[in-house]
Structures are given as C-alpha cells and as structure tokens.
Amino acid sequence: MKITINLVFLILIVSTSTFLPQGSGLFIGENYILYPSNVNQTEVFVTSHPTNPNILFASANTIVFQPFFISEGIYLTTNGGVSWYGSDTCNGANISFHQGDPGITIDKEGRFILSRLGRQPFYGIYSHYSTDNGLNWSSQNKITSDGESLYERATLVTDNNHSSPNYGRTYAAWVKLSGSFPVEFSFTDNIASPWNSTRTINSFTQRSAGPDIEVGNDGEVFICYALVTSISPFNETGIGFAVSTDGGNSWSVANNVFPVNGINGVLPQKSNIRVNGLPRMAVDKSNTSTRGTIYIVTTQINLAPAGSDPDIILYKSKDNGITWSSGIRVNQDALNNGKTQYFPAIDIDKFGGINIIYYDDRTTTNDSTSVFLSRSTDGGLSWTDYKISDHNFKPLPIGGLGQGYQGDNIDIVAVENKLFPVWMDNSTGIYQIWSAAISFEPNKVENYQESIEDFYLYQNYPNPFNPTTKISWRSPINGLNTLKIFDVLGNEIATLVDEYKSKGYYEVNFNINTVQIGKLTSGIYFYQLKVGEFIETKKMILLE
Template identity: 25%
Template sequence: MKKFYFIYLALFLLTITLYPQQQNDTTGNTHRNYRRTSDSQPPTSYYQQPKEQVFPLGYGTNHLGKVTTGTGVWTELNPKVPRVDYLGIGFANKDTGWAVGANGALIKTTDGGESWQRVFTPGYTSDYWWIDFLNENYGFIAANGKVLRTTDGGNNWEIIQAGDGYPLFSIDVIDSLHIAAGGYGGTGYPAKNIYSSDGGYSWVINGGSLPMSEINCIKYINIDTGYVVMTYFGLYKTTDRGESWTHLSGIGDYELEIFPEENTGYNAGAGLKIYKAEGNLDVWSKLIINTDFADVYFTTEQKGFAISSGVNGILFKTENGGTDWQVVSGAPGGGDILFLDSLTGFIAGSDSKIYKTTDGGESWYATNGVPNIIAKIDFINSSVGWAAGGFVIIKTTDGGENWETQITLPADHFTSIFMIDSLNGWATSRYVWQTTDGGENWIQILDITSEPYNDVYFTDIDTGFVIESPYLYKTTDSGNTWTTQLNSDYIIRTFGWLSKSHGFIIGDGMYETTDTGSTWNEILELRNVGLRKFQSPTEFLGYSVGNTGLIYKYLDTSYVPVELTSFKGYLKENKIVLEWQTASELNNEGFIIEKSKDKIEWKPIGFAKGYGTTTGKNKYQFYDYNLDNVRNYYRLKQIDYDGTYKFSNIVEISYSITSFNLSQNYPNPFNPSTIIKYSIVKKGEVKLMIYDILGREVSVLVNEVKDPGYYEVNFNASNLASGVYFYRLVAGSFVSTHKMLLLK
C-alpha cells in the first residue's frame, strides 16, 4: 500500500506543470505572453532522497531521468526529452530539424522526427520561442532578450545579447549576414523589432512606427523587405529593414509563411483565421469563413443568406444549401435579415438604415424614415410591416419603402417585435410592450418583471413567450399574467420556429419544443456551441448561425425523406413508360432512372428533378425509347441535396415482338441527321447499310449480332452530298429497303 501511494504522488508531481497558470509579472522587467507559458519560479526544496535531486535537468522540464529512492532506482524510459510546451520548430531538410520550448528546452532529430535528442545550451535556462536554420549548420534561436547562434549544426551555441531583455518571439535568417527578429517591446512601447547585418553579432533596434503590441512572426523576402504579424493588429510591411512599417490588413496574428519565388503566402491566427496571398503579398483573402454571424435567412431549401453586423459587416449567400458561401458584393452588413418572398428582402443595417432588395439579394438600397439602428423587422404581408430597435418602433404600409415612427422611448432600447396580425403585436425592451391597434398605441405590461428582454414570440392571440436570459416566461391569457417556464443555467437568446408546435430556444443553452411550448427539452449536444439565430424555410428544415463562422443545418428526421407510394412501367407505342408517385418529399434533389438487362449491371438513362420538400403528392413520368431487349429492369436512385441516396424497388418490363420491321426514317427530308428504327424478332446477324442513287454502299450503320428488340440508330450525312439515298436492313431471311432524301 505504501508503494501505491508513492507512485500516485510521483505521477501527480509529474503532471502538475503540464497546465501552467497565468501569473502576474512581478519582476518589473520581464513581459510574459500568457498564451505561451508561465513564469513559475523554481522550487526551494527537493525530495529527501539520498543520491539524486528530483529535477536533475532543471525545474519546469518535468523530466525525472533517474531517481533513487530508499529501496531502488526509478529510470524514465520515455520520452527522454523535456516535457514542456514546445513553441517553435524548424527543419533544414526532411530529416534534420530542431524544436524549442519553455525553460531552455532544445531538442534535435536527424531521422525525420522518429527520435529526438536533447541539446544543452549552457548559460541560458529561460524560454526559447523560435528557431530558424539557413542550412544544416547555420541557425538561430529567438529567446528572452537574446539570440543563440550555431555554425556547426547545433552542437555548439553562442549566446548573444539582442537589445533589451524583453522576449523575441520570432526570428528569420534571411542569409548568412542578415537576420531579423521581433517580439515584445515592453509596457507602453512599440513592438520589439531588431535587425542584424553582420551575422547576428550586433543588432539595430527599430520599431518606432509599430503599435504597442507584440510581433508574433517575422518574415523577410529579401534583405530589405519584410512582413510581421502582430496581436490585435494583423499584418505590417517594411521596405527599409524595419526602420518604418506600413499597416496592410487585419489578418491572423500568429503565423506567417511566405514563398517569395511564387509570390505566395499563408497566414494563421486566433478565431479561425487562415488567409492566403497569391500574386501579391500585400493582398490577402480568407480561406475559411470566420465571420461572427448575427442572423440567417433561407428563401428556399438551397438559397440562403448569412449576415454579420458592425462597421465591417458582410452578407454571404449560398445556393446549394449552405455547402458553399460567397460574399455578396456591395451588400450591407446588419443584425437582422428577412425575406418576404424569393425576391423581396430587408436588412436591418449596422448604420441606422433599413435596406431593401427586389432582386433576390443581388442589390440593396436604403429605405426612408429610419431614425436609428434596428434590431428586428417583422411583416404581416407584402405591404405592412414593423421594425423595432434603439429608442423607436417604426411602421411601413408601402412595402418597406417608407417608415414612420410610432413610439419613441426617452431611455431604454427595443430588442425585438412580433406582430400576430394587423392589430395585435408585442415588443421587448427592458419591458414587455403590447399593441391592440396596429401600433398606434403601445402599452407597457406591468405584470412581468422589469428586465432586459431578448426576444418575443406568440403562437396565437393568447399564448406567447418572452426570453429574459436565463429565464423563459409564458402567458396563456394574452399577456395578463406571466409564469416562469424555464430557468436555464446558460445564456438563452432568441426563438426559432419551424411551425407553431415545433420550435427552438437558441443560445448557449439550446431547448426544443414539439408541443407548442408546453414543454422544453435541452439539447445537451449543442450546449455552449454558441448559436445565436435560427430560421427555417420549411417545417422540416432549418439553419442556425453563430460566431466564428458557425453555421448549423437542422433536418427533422421524424419526417420520411421521400415516401414513394408507387412505381410501375409498361410498353406503349414502341416505348417504355415509367410512372411513379410520392406522398411526401424532404430535401429531394431528384431521381436518376437506371436500367439493366440482368439486374446486375445498371446504367443511368435519365434524370427527373424532385420537388425539394413538400407534403403534397407528386407524380413523375419518364419515357425510354431504346427498346434493345425484350426483358428490361428499371429502378430509381433518389438523391438528396446533400448527396445521400437510396434505391427504389425494381420494376421488370417484358414484351414480345411478332415481326421484323424497318420504319421510315425521321425526319425526312433531313439535314444532316436522321433516325432509323427497326425491330428484330429473333437473335441473329443484323446488317443496316446506306446506298446512293447509283447503288454504291456509302455507310454501314449496323453489322453485329442483335437480340430480339426494338432499335434505333442515328445516321449523320454531314460528309455526303444532297440527293436520294437508300437504307437496307438484312436480318436472316428478312430484307427491307426504304428511300430517304438529304437536302443541304
């Protein structure tokens, strides 16, 4: 039992520094970037062991090596390298590389990372932030106020003071003489930015034109021109070795990788930032959407919009159900978006305007009479609508072209509005408001507490809900009394409804009702995901958005995706007719019609577009004119918009042919192509030939064994002159000839 407790204690001590806590700088000289590591001080005592200290490689490494106890020796077998936060890595080639980290940790590999050996640097025990090698022998490490230089592949390191004692977070070896480094410049000072022109022995301290932040990465494309990325500020450029800098853009703030020969660069940073420059290193574009979305609206199952607010708000559009998104050029940002139909929509802009589109979101223009920023827009038909936000509620009666103020608050601000019909509606601010005359008068409800309310929704004239996070209140008597229905442990923000009975509460706590709000059940899997708004184009499908590019799709699986009620086929006038019917469809892109002779090998012969999502009955029909076998099999491959599919049952269609036949070509006269149809009674050699007026054979269209069936062949006479031609069918003892006319 004593051994067990000793092992437990040792394991606890081995892991205790894997999660360093943020600590205040008490030295007055050293800045700590807390996203990297901690400033813990070494212990003042050791285990009372007779031969060896617990930390033979220095405090903070968590590397025990060998420990002698009173009864034996403990030897660490793996990983044999300091167990610290590794902050930088650099490879001279695919096999030889180094990694650096906290507390002077430096390790090297010569076999592509399969094994690592520790490299000691006597005279320095603080943090290493970055390492960069020009070749296998020549490299530098960025450290706290120092750089370390090697010319023999890391066997020996020279410690060089580099300006003041503040940390250098990045270093770039431009060539054997020119090296640039950057980091933190101290409280109230610009970022640290230094440059050496003599192989790192002396350094020029620059940085006067950089902001008071820190350089996280520095890269030069030649000895004069370089780039840095900084916390909070993004990308800066210099063309004079760091003496002056120009701000380019607010891209990611951590990592920068540049390929000067290709004029291409990549960048990464906090908040899902990944950027690329191509052809021009001064211009960068996002590779991943990381926008903080404020609202979403889909006009159909496939076409929708997601919008962000603020000065740099952006409107995105998708036309394939959210798989791909494009920025709508020239469109405003905003906090709320609403469409009345596929063409007419509104945006509550971030600049105290309501914008309108009449072309499906392609272009937008400002409407009239909006006094301040609007939080929510609501219409009851194509002409009459309301909007609430700031100190006002406003109304339009001409389709949103002009707005008139109905109420102005001396303080407070409106957050949401919901109109049940042309007379009755509700709004929220720090209070709950009701109108029964179309907004001519708004009455403050006194039977509910005065708190900042987020959203309001009514299922009918009597039953409604308001959110005042973390509370949900409900009324069943048109707002005369309110009861607390929910007290969430998490932030709840807005409502999202698919129908009057099926809805969601959106927020860090997510709740669902399927009984018109009588009960609400938490969706545990979506807790703290960060969704903010929800909208549904149908009763089966919805979309929700949140911060950092978050977009979720909801599909109600209680509905049968596509309910196929019948599928049949029959022969009619030398063609096969296929007919099928659906009772309901969900997310249905369409049907691929497949055909087979043996139910083993299938080939597609056509496509029928689906109706998307519908609860109504839909009928489909397809014609197969290629009767190349007396027994054929057909099936339907039903495909959803997301690419998933399933097959129908198989339909067998057989028919008999009682006589050989060669039909008149169609069209006739023709130019330059025509169709020739024929039928074969029994299997055998079949030959179909074309002759000119002199009886010379000019083309052989068919010369092979054919099974019984109906056939057609296309004859293209592009290389023939105008005139009369004959086509002849020979099938066993059956011979038939017809005349046709080519007119060019």
C-alpha cells in the first residue's frame, strides 16, 4: 500500500505570545524564571538532548554567602520548556570542594555531563555525569593533569553525529592560568572512564582567554579563543583558531585569524560590572546552502564595524576556518548612539537561521539593560532585532566575588522551530536565570530555498531513530519526486512521496507506526530518492 506524507509545519503559539513589529515570523512569550530560589544564579548555559527535542539541560554558577558556598545549578525540562525542575547544587561528590564555572553537554547515550572547577586541595577541572536526567550525579573525574595550577572554566561539546568517525566523543577546552596562559584540551570516548591526557593547543607568548569549542558536520573539532594583552585590563586584541580533523589528536593552529578590540574591563555607567569581549562560536548544521559555515561572535568597540560604544560583531568562515569574512555589525540600532551591547551568545537553528542574544540598553537608561535577539535568515547579510525581555533591570556586582562580578556570559539553544534563550537578571533582588518561549516560522528562512543548483539527499535526522525521523532533499528541477523506504533485503516498506514537485528543498517525516506492513524491528533500513534521472540511496538505523 502506498503511503504519502506531506510536510506540515506546526507552529506553537501560546496565548501569552507577543508578535513583535520589528520583523515577521517570530513569536515571543512571557518571561519566566527557570528555577526560582534564594540563591544567586549567574553565568548560565543551556544545551539540548541529541535525540529528544523535549529535553533541555541548563546550568549556572550558584552562590550562597551564609555560609559561603559555590556550586553548579542543575536545571531540567523534559517537556520542551513548559516546566523546569532541578537543584541549585550538583550533588556529585566531593560536594564541599566544588568551585562552580560549569560547562555542559549531553552525549549520545543521553547522559548529562558537567565540568567544573575544584577548590583546594582539589585544584583542577573535574567532570560529573548523570544517567537520570540530572537527579543524581557521579563522583568527580579529573580532566586536567596538573593539580597545582588554576584554570578558566572548561567548555564542553559532544560529537553526536552518527556518521562521524568519532561519534560519541566528548571534548573539553580551557585556558591554564599560568605560564603563557595556553589553551589546553582533552577528550573522552566514555564519560564513565578517565579522560585522555591533556594536550596544549597553542604555545605562543601572548596570553589566551575564553576558548569555545564546537564540532563540525564531518567530525572536525574547532576551538576559538581570544588573544589578550599581558597587563590589566587584559583587553582582547585578536582571535585564535584551531582545527583538528582526527578527533583532537593533532591540531592546525592559527594564532590570529582576525583582529578585534574587545571590551574586557568594567562598565562605569552600570555600577562597574565586569564585562568581556570573549568569542562565542557556532557551526551551521542545517540542510541549507550555508551548511558548514562557522560563526564567531564578539563584543567590540572603536574598531570598524563597531562604533564608539560596544557593539556585537560577527565573523564567518566557509572553509573550516582557513579564511574569514570581514566583521559584520549585528545589532541594528544607530551607530555611535551611546548605547551598550554586551555578552553575546549564538546558535544556528536547523533551518540555517543565525540567532544571537545579548544585553542591550537601547530602550532604557544607561545604568540598566534589557535582552535582545538579533536574527538573520540569509547567512548574516541582514538582521532583524527583537527585544525579548519584557522588563529592564539594573545590573549590579555581586559583592565578595572579585571586581564587578555579576557573571560573564548568557546563552541560547535552538531546537526545531523554537529558541530557548537564558540570561541572568537581578530584578527580583537576586540574580536568577530568566528565559522566554520563542518560536518562529521555518518558511521565513530564505536560505532554505536559496541557490539550489544540484541534487542532494541529506542524511536522515535523528539517526539512529525511534519512532520518527526526518528525511530531506533538494532538487534543482521540476519533476516527479519519489521517496521510498526499503529493508536490507530490498523489500519496499513504504512510499513517502510520489508526486510532482517544483525545484526546491523538501522534508518529510517517517514514522514507523504509520507503516502498513506490520511492526518494524531494529536494524538497518534504506531510503531512496528518484527525481528524473537522479537516484540516490542512503542508510538509516532503527533502534527500539
């Protein structure tokens, strides 16, 4: 029996959503606190599950003064952000020696992974993992090899691409706060096992700071970092970039791929809070013409295209970091208007949209701030700005934690057609993690139909899958499109598409529960696309 599935985009618009006039296709809900508590929550990160879009994991520095205690918050949702639960303390031993500064990821097994700093006598960077969605955590596992030195926070990423040669490998990068302040790196193929020995990525005399790490579409590992001056305020002067094509065993390093003029220091107009111009990075993994593009976003001042006040500046590379574009000014308010943008975070959605959040005081006084999202659907050529916070707040330093400390970053993650931004906000009298439900219309991403000059059948996602996976392709011609599923013996399982289509990009869902021939068992299956003379077949795996 022939089965035809037509693609339908489902847009979630809750009753509290507000449609903003700055652009079309974006819906922003009311702001809310992820996990209300009486504990300061700062330096927040968020990540998504590799196969379950309803599971998100966030963490933050959590700080109590009486008695003094620093840990790492554990905040979870299993229903796509409708509700959150968690704790302000990671319960992995040794709890008394946690020092915060979390990095987070979720591996191919669905295990939550957290890195954090250790306190005397357990100096170093340690990891914990959870197999029950963050309720319980393993004992500490040391990542760094030198227990005497101090370190910056580690950033984590897991290669969850099933076709990658290093599928499931988790990577960590950090800066060692001694010597020449080099970027260091390690990895593990099993978070329950010891980490590999530490590798030094760069050995230059100029200090490094704030590395970020990402995985490419073919298993490449990318690390970017700031080059900073050797004297206070340690201003960012350039961006270094390193790439590994063998799972982190060897590296190609360029110490200054483009110059920057960062903002490391304090903002006097905002009660001298501490800020920085450290880079954040994302890789386009969409099935669009911008797939594979690497984006690095920074905060800069007095270096074009930045003006005389801090602006958000983006760079991109289409050749794995060999060459880079000129800087692109992201925020679209007037240049040199005396307004301040800082702490950008970036993620690329599955449709190729670039999404960058940051603090911005363009709609309030200079001693306060709000949160904005800038979104581009054409590879960064044009931008639309949205105010996503429904109130302003006045940032203040948290006393006793170093000059001007209020936390050094915010974050965003894209899942399907939804965006999940997280930021710290002290409007309740204490810093808490805030967010807003954001959804968008996928067909507003112009790249999806842009420059289709050849045929391409994409790898299904997720893969392995159960019970549903997405299959997408592009065709440069008008004609009959046929997409079928076969088992390993060549028996036809289902016909998903058999109809005339105009040239363009298409995507369908395959759900094993819709198959009419009976229950499918775990194993290898094939999907085949025919358009005119073009025929291509790819493998997918069903895991029950």
